[in-house]
Amino acid sequence: MRASAAGWLRRRLGVEIADPAGAEPSVIPTVGSKELVALLPTLLGLQGSATTVLLPEIAYPTYEVGAVLAGLSVRRCDAPPADAGAVSLVWLNSPGNPHGRVLTDEQLRAWVEWGRAHGVPVVADECYITLGWDVSPRSILHPAIAGEDHTGLLAVHSLSKQSTAAGYRGGLLSGDPVLVRRVWEVRRHLGLLVPAPVQAAMVAALDDDAHVDAQRERYRARRERLAAAVRGAGMRIDHSEAGLYLWATRDEDCWTTIDRLAGLGIVAAPGSFYGAAGARHVRLALTASDERIDAAVERLR
Ligand SMILES: Cc1ncc(COP(=O)(O)O)c(C=O)c1O
Known part of the structure; x- marks a missing residue:
C-alpha cells in the first residue's frame, strides 16, 4: 500500500516522500480522512494542553470537532497571524470545502514558513487536490512549497472524492516521518487500522489513473x-x-x-x-x- 501511495504522490502531485517502506513511515492509510481530521489533535497528544488550533475562516466542520474533542480552542484565520500565542496546530484545506478556494504557492509558502518559525505543525487537507478546474492545486509537500524537507508538515488525501469511493473508507496521511510515526503508533494501539481488503482496493485505485x-x-x-x-x-x-x-x-x-x-x-x-x-x-x-x-x-x- 505504501509503495502505491508513494507512487501516486509522485505521479499525480509531484511529491517525493521519504522511504515509504522504511522504519519511519512517511505515509500511512487511514479509515477515510474524516476520522483522521477529527482525531489528529488527540493522536498528536495535544489534548488538555490549553492550546489553540488554527482553521480557515470558512471551513469543513470536522477541524473544529477534532479540536473541541481534544479540549482545545479554535481560532479561524486565513493568513498566518502575527502572534503564535498558544497555537499548537494549523489546518489548511486547499482546494477548500465548501468554497473550492485554492491557496496560491505564496500563501502555502507563508504558512510553511510560519509553522517552521514557530515550531507548529501545518497540516493540509488536500482531499480535493485532483479536482482543479481553473487552476492546478499544489500540495504543501511539493518541493516548490516545502523544499526538500517535510519537517512539521503533513498532507491528508482521500480516495472518497477522486475515486468516488467514500464507502470504502480509504485515506492517506503523509509527510514528516516523525509526526506520521507518532500518529501511526497511537493508531495501532487504538485499533485504527485499515483492513487488508480495503488496502487492496486502495492499491488498485492508487495505481490506476x-x-x-x-x-x-x-x-x-x-x-x-x-x-x-x-x-x-x-x-x-x-x-x-x-x-x-x-x-x-x-x-x-x-x-x-x-x-x-x-x-x-x-x-x-x-x-x-x-x-x-x-x-x-x-x-x-x-x-x-x-x-x-x-x-x-x-x-x-
Ligand atoms: C475537506 C474535507 N476533508 C475531509 C473529508 C472527509 O472525507 P472522507 O472521510 O470520505 O475521506 C471531507 C468530506 O466531505 C471534506 O470535505
Whole structure:
C-alpha cells in the first residue's frame, strides 16, 4: 500500500516522500480522512494542553470537532497571524470545502514558513487536490512549497472524492516521518487500522489513473451545466476554481437562498454551517447524478 501511495504522490502531485517502506513511515492509510481530521489533535497528544488550533475562516466542520474533542480552542484565520500565542496546530484545506478556494504557492509558502518559525505543525487537507478546474492545486509537500524537507508538515488525501469511493473508507496521511510515526503508533494501539481488503482496493485505485480522469470529466461536465444555470438564475459564483462544489450567493442571507432553492426542489447547504463568514452563500454539490443535475438545471431555468 505504501509503495502505491508513494507512487501516486509522485505521479499525480509531484511529491517525493521519504522511504515509504522504511522504519519511519512517511505515509500511512487511514479509515477515510474524516476520522483522521477529527482525531489528529488527540493522536498528536495535544489534548488538555490549553492550546489553540488554527482553521480557515470558512471551513469543513470536522477541524473544529477534532479540536473541541481534544479540549482545545479554535481560532479561524486565513493568513498566518502575527502572534503564535498558544497555537499548537494549523489546518489548511486547499482546494477548500465548501468554497473550492485554492491557496496560491505564496500563501502555502507563508504558512510553511510560519509553522517552521514557530515550531507548529501545518497540516493540509488536500482531499480535493485532483479536482482543479481553473487552476492546478499544489500540495504543501511539493518541493516548490516545502523544499526538500517535510519537517512539521503533513498532507491528508482521500480516495472518497477522486475515486468516488467514500464507502470504502480509504485515506492517506503523509509527510514528516516523525509526526506520521507518532500518529501511526497511537493508531495501532487504538485499533485504527485499515483492513487488508480495503488496502487492496486502495492499491488498485492508487495505481490506476484512468478511472480518476474519467470521473473527473463527469464532474467537469456537471459543473459546466450547473454553473451556467446558477448564473442564469441571477446568482454569483465565488471561488469554486476546484473541488466538488459551487459556492453561490444572491447577496442575501443564505437561509433566504436555501428557501428559494427548496421551493424549486433543490437542496443546497447553508454557508453559515461552515462559519459566520459563509452566511451569505450556499454550497451546491456536483456529487448528484447526471440526471439530478440536469433536473436542477431545468428547475433553475
Ligand atoms: C475537506 C474535507 N476533508 C475531509 C473529508 C472527509 O472525507 P472522507 O472521510 O470520505 O475521506 C471531507 C468530506 O466531505 C471534506 O470535505
